[in-house]
Amino acid sequence: MNRRENLKLLFTGSVGAGLLLTGCEPEQVAVQGQVITGGTPGGRTEEEKARDAKLLSENFFTDEEKKKLSTLVDIIMPADSESPSATELKVPDFIEFMMKDQPNMQTPMRGGLMWLDFEADELFGKKFIDLSKEEVIQIVDLVAWPDKATEAYSGGVRWFNMLRNLTCSGYFSTEAGWKYMGYMGNQANVWDGVPQKVLDKHGVSNPEKYAAIYLKPEERGKVAEWDEQGNLIG
């Protein structure tokens, strides 16, 4: 990378900051197709490429398991006025991949999905996928609240914790998840400290002692020079 290219990056930084302001408008709903088409890009080893391709070509969940999973992830992360549902963000596909990527999760996940049918039969004499929304919630409530659940359901609670964690991972690691969270980073920019109104709100300030030496954004293009004592002079 030469200086001209770096200047381009600097320039991108300022453009990015400009976009950032308009990017906050509520009408911009960032629901993008989160379709996984290949493995992770960027500097992969041959072994990594082969492994990702293999995992992506395999199926772990059965169709019925996937149906159950889709019901559950949309209960955990439903659509609301600000954001889409977990299935709209393809969270089940992400969980499917993670089962193969971290196989130690397979047995507890499959076991949890099987338990749903057992419990549905006990309570309602039906299969889980045939339950009404209210009936599904009755079962979910048995395991979704760790501090209230009875000891008999402790295994189910552990499974649902795992499912909740995976669903949230899959949800907030998307463009729509970032937007909902209000994450503004991952782009070229110039850090010039916490915004003043935020400092004021929390009653803190940048240490006065270092005011003279903190990076000044306008000097970011100047090649550094020092005197013999190590003082920055240029």
Added chain:
Amino acid sequence: MSFQIKETPDSYDVIIVGSGAGGGMASKILSEAGLSVAVVEAGGDFDPAKDEDRTQLRPPWESPRRGAGTRIRPFGDFDQAIGGWDIDGEPYTRKDGTQFDWFRSRMVGGRTNHWGRISLRFGPNDFKRASIDGMGHDWPIGYDDLKPYYDKVDKLIGVFGSKEGIFNEPDGFFLPPPKPRLHELIIKKGADKANIPMIPGRLSMLTRPINNERGVCFFCAQCNRACQAYADFSAGTCLVHPAMKKGKVDLYTYSMVRKVTTDETGKATGVSFVSKVDMKEYKLKSRVVVLGASACESSRILMNSRSKVYPNGIGADSGVLGRYLHDSTGADRMGIMPELIDRDRYNEDGVGGMHMYTPWWLDNKKLDFARGYHIEYWGGMGQPAYGTGGSMDSMRKYLKDEFGNPSPNGGYGEGLKKDIRRIYGSTLGMSGRGESIPQYTNYCEIDPNVVDKYGIPVLRFHYKWTDQEIKQAKHMQDTFEEILTNAGATLLGTKPGADTMYGLAAPGRIIHEVGTTRMGNDPKASVVNSNCQVHDCKNVFVVDAGPFVSQADKNPTWTILALSWRTSDYIVDQLKQKNI
């Protein structure tokens, strides 16, 4: 990753094994002196400025695992360091039920692709610890010997920081530090109350340019992914590639060194290595061999360099090859800051590390342990990726509604989603990284029963912490609680107690292991002399952290770089004088 296999040329002036901080620096200095150099690297080459190798700025949805770690990238799918704790076909073993975890990076730049870029000079006391507390040994050199090289490293590579005038935390040629993040300012209130200093971090990222070849930091917090603008330090982008452009440097990738070859007089003649591409054995010849494969890997190569002249390996007659292995201590604590719940949003990525830290601030004479530690701080509105929104089964109770009622743990639905948004950016914490006492009884050796997939005998580790490190970890935990509580944070988890050695990380986990080829004036108590030259094989040098007599409460990289530069100058001088 590109393959690069060359037919063996006649001979090189110098073969350098490893392309990390030590090997990278040696490749630059030795080639600039006009010497022909072969760099032999066990992994592949890459250039983060090329899109095919770039992981920087990639959002998590480009990864099917959304950035989760894998076996060969345990710190995340976009982490640039390839290797990890457990490399397929390259095992290591442990002895007597002790623990040591060994992190390796198989690639150009080695572990400089992974590190936190905390760039601290060792201070005058750090070279003379035995004289101060009677434990361990002094280095045969002192701060004054290395100061000119630290100065040159600062200017060549770049480090931001503040001049503080603290005796054992020497100042350097600093670039402007970035302003603090919000959680750092809030933690500082707690540290101030406890009379614990917090000063700007000292990290090797270019907040301003130092030359026209490398760009400046654009604050994405992703140094661990390798910078496409070359605005942070890694040995590949800052040392090895520039050396290849300017000088006579050949890079041998995917080349796993088996041993240093020697002649009948005991002089090193080059190295023998296995190509990972065709699994064939190759030999390279040189006048000088420089080992920069990492402290343990270099000592492994020396131990495996057996011959008639060296029946137990090169440097083994010292009796200390592989001995005095020591890593930094480490312990952590985490809290949640109620005033950061529902916080305002802005881009808080910053540099790829802390903007403020605490250097060691106490006098050990008044404490029940011998050496100090520094504190690294973390928190803030980091990039949501794999793991975000997790642990709500135990964390959700810290969120209160407008009437002050806590949310129930766990749950689901719109309320859970909102609570995750509210809690985002409100957790913070700190990590202590301290100095341990080097022990003869902590070591690596060749396991007589195990080889790797190249048929090279592997290392077996034996390592136990002593009371010194355990007491230091206890002190860390007390300090962390004091700072967090003073700052107004609610502590998370229970305080680690004696049963877990106060949360002291397992040896190797801090990835600062040093000391296995330590330097000294006595050939019976050290492997290399004060110029990092092997006592009993004068044309072999070690430029990684193996020669460290003691690992200070600083990160080792800046000292590896300074020492490697100094050693390289010595090699050039000795070749000129025809002493080697």
